[in-house]
Amino acid sequence: MLDSRFHSKAGGRGGDLPLQTDQAALADWLQALPMNDARRSGRAILEILRAFRGGPDKGQVNLSSLELLNTRLLEFSKPLEATFIDSGFPFSEEQRGNVDLLVNCLRELAENYLQQLEYYLHRQIKLNRQQQALLLYRALQAMGLVLLYTSETYLRPEDGFWATCYRIYELAEQMRLATLVPAAEDLQRQSIDRLFGKILLFSLCNSNQFRPREMQKIYQSLERFIEGPVVIAEYSPERLKGLYVFNLHQDAPPSRCSDSFTEVPPNTVHSLRYFNVLPAAR
DSSP states (O other), X not given: OOOGGGOOTTSOOGGGOOOOOOHHHHHHHHHHSOGGGHHHHHHHHHHHHHHHHHSTTTTOSOHHHHHHHHHHHHXXXXXXXXXXXXXXXXXXXXXXXXXXXXXXXXXXXXXXXXXXXXXXXXXXXXXXXXXXXHHHHHHHHHHHHHHHHHHHTTOOOOTTHHHHHHHHHHHHHHTTOTTOOOSOTTOSSOOHHHHHHHHHHHHTSOGGGSOHHHHHHXXXXXXXGXXXXXXXXXXOTTOOTTEEEEETTSSOOOEEOOTTOOOOOTTTGGGEEEEEOHHHHO
């Protein structure tokens, strides 16, 4: 439940909350959330994220505040994930509820990062390229965890998952930020391009054959197998082996390029991207 520092002037009606976004107050509030009740704390963070995104002053939450929320959410995700990562199938109602909570929090977090970038760009507020890259990287990082947690419970991502991932990557392409390493202490040699390749590769590894903890280890280790350029806009018909294709403007996972994949409809050529899994498999 939100404390008095985060109450709505209109009485606290969900997305209508015009929150006070004082960073010090937010940091204190997040630190006070109980780790021994991660589900309750996660719900409180979800409420904050929804209010930030749905309030009348959309996008006015600064980058530092989002980074505080991101860090604290990742801390609470560990005890929530622990409730199902070593569990047998089928999962209990409580375990499914924990997955739903994590997924909802992470998707809201991703949308908050995207909304803030759009807010800055629309108002022509100065933001350096590494900060821009960080906003996109964090949004994609959150979506990658959505894929991991749903996979760990043998579910498919909800509608809109791939559309959001592609939207993030397309923005990175357009802004020429895909290969730039964002400015953050926890990121070393990690670019949007490499993270996107990790998500694509994990989606293609038939994760249902693994136990949840094995999936976690696979996801954590994949990035070291990613070498750039990860995603390409053109392909060679003579080199279809290991090649997958996806449309930036469709909500669908990558699909394998078969031998019959020789002609591309003219109206889709600019939105198609290709990803080769062979470099990672070697």
